[in-house]
Amino acid sequence: GALVYQYPRRTICKSGTSMRMECQAVGFQATSVAWYRQSPQKTFELIALSTVNSAIKYEQNFTQEKFPISHPNLSFSSMTVLNAYLEDRGLYLCGARQGDTEVFFGKGTRLTVV
Amino acid sequence: GDSVTQTEGQVTVSESKSLIINCTYSATSIGYPNLFWYVRYPGEGLQLLLKVITAGQKGSSRGFEATYNKEATSFHLQKASVQESDSAVYYCALSGNNNAPRFGAGTKLSVKP
Numbered sequence: 001g002a003l004v005y006q007y008p009r010r011t012i013c014k015s016g017t018s019m020r021m022e023c024q025a026v027g028f029q030a031t032s033v034a035w036y037r038q039s040p041q042k043t044f045e046l047i048a049l050s051t052v053n054s055a056i057k058y059e060q061n062f063t064q065e066k067f068p069i070s071h072p073n074l075s076f077s078s079m080t081v082l083n084a085y086l087e088d089r090g091l092y093l094c095g096a097r098q099g100d101t102e103v104f105f106g107k108g109t110r111l112t113v114v
Numbered sequence: 115g116d117s118v119t120q121t122e123g124q125v126t127v128s129e130s131k132s133l134i135i136n137c138t139y140s141a142t143s144i145g146y147p148n149l150f151w152y153v154r155y156p157g158e159g160l161q162l163l164l165k166v167i168t169a170g171q172k173g174s175s176r177g178f179e180a181t182y183n184k185e186a187t188s189f190h191l192q193k194a195s196v197q198e199s200d201s202a203v204y205y206c207a208l209s210g211n212n213n214a215p216r217f218g219a220g221t222k223l224s225v226k227p
Contacts, residue, residue, distance in 0.1 A: 004159075034214035043205070043219040044160075051212070093160065100212055105152075107159040 002028040004096050006106030012114055013084050020080045021109040023094030029074040030096035034103070035067070039090040050077060081111065089113045116141050120206040120218035127196050128226045135191040135221045137180075137206035144210035149182050149189040152205040152217070160205070163191075176200075198225045 005024040013019045023033060032051040036044040048058040050071040058064060071077045077096070081088050091110050095103040120137040127133050141147040151163040151173075164173035169184035178193045189206060203222045207215040 032212070032214075036214075036217075044217045046214050046216060049214045095160075095214065102162055102165075103215060105160040 002026070002098075002102075002104045004030075004094060004104045004106040006092075006094050006109050008109055009107065010110045010112070012112045013081075015085055015113055016083055018080055018082045019084055019111060020078055021092055021094075021111075023077045023079075023096065023106055025075045025096045025104070028096075028098045028101075028104070030071075030077065031074060031098050032096070033069075033071055033077040034095045035069060035077075035079050036093040036095065037088075037090050038093065038108075039087070042090075044093055047079070084111065084113045086113050116143055116147070116208060116210075116216055118206050118208055118216060118218035120204075121221045122219050124222040124224060126224045126226060129198055130195045133191075133193045133196045133200075133223065135204055135206075135223070137189045137191065137218060139187050139189065139206075139208050141187075141208060141210075144208070144213070146184075147208040147210055149180070150207040150209070150215055151178070151180055151189075151191050152207055152215075153202045154205070154220075155202045163204070196223070196225045198227050201225045 003026045034049045035047040038044045047062045050056045069079045091108040093108045095105045097103045121135045148167045150165045153163045164175040166173040166182040172181040206218040209215040
């Protein structure tokens with residue numbers, strides 16, 4: 001079956017430092033990968049959508065300078081939270097799909113900033 | 115922009131009673147959005163519960179159903195008789211073709227035995 005793994009599951013970083021999180025697709029080819037953030041008491045906000053052979057599209061309020069994303073092949077993507085501060089804490093979710101099929105989600109990376 | 119509004123916060127229902135979680139959407143950039151309900155069980159990842167891509171049609175799964183009402187821009191989730199195992203957080207979402215889903219705020223369902 002199709003699975004998406006995210007790691008680390010939980011991480012703590014000091015304010016002002018950076019944190020890289022990874023997303024692995026198993027059992028299908030991840031032609032597009034979407035990254036989301038769920039801040040405390042909020043819903044999943046779309047950060048950006050990465051589609052193979054297309055430029056990564058960032059949503060309003062999110063930038064490549066703050067959340068650089070790599071999508072080097074059809075099974076892997078990573079996103080870094082640069083210069084993390086308290087407002088960046090939350091659950092970061094990766095969703096991947098092949099073509100226009102169902103999006104499969106990982107369990108998320110929970111980021112705590114201290 | 116495109117957005118989803120759903121029953122917010124927590125809903126508590128007694129086992130075997132009926133459930134409805136309201137969802138309405140606004141799709142200004144997508145003519146005919148695809149509509150979804152996702153569910154997140156405790157300790158689990160987000161998973162698709164049901165989806166409907168054609169207006170007027172109904173989707174169903176695990177006893178849950180939702181009808182794509184284009185006139186009312188609604189996609190309410192209903193179940194006739196809930197079980198304790200249905201306790202989870204439910205998210206209504208929409209997307210255009212090849213776009214990433216956009217989620218509502220989530221509704222936490224607690225089913226009392």
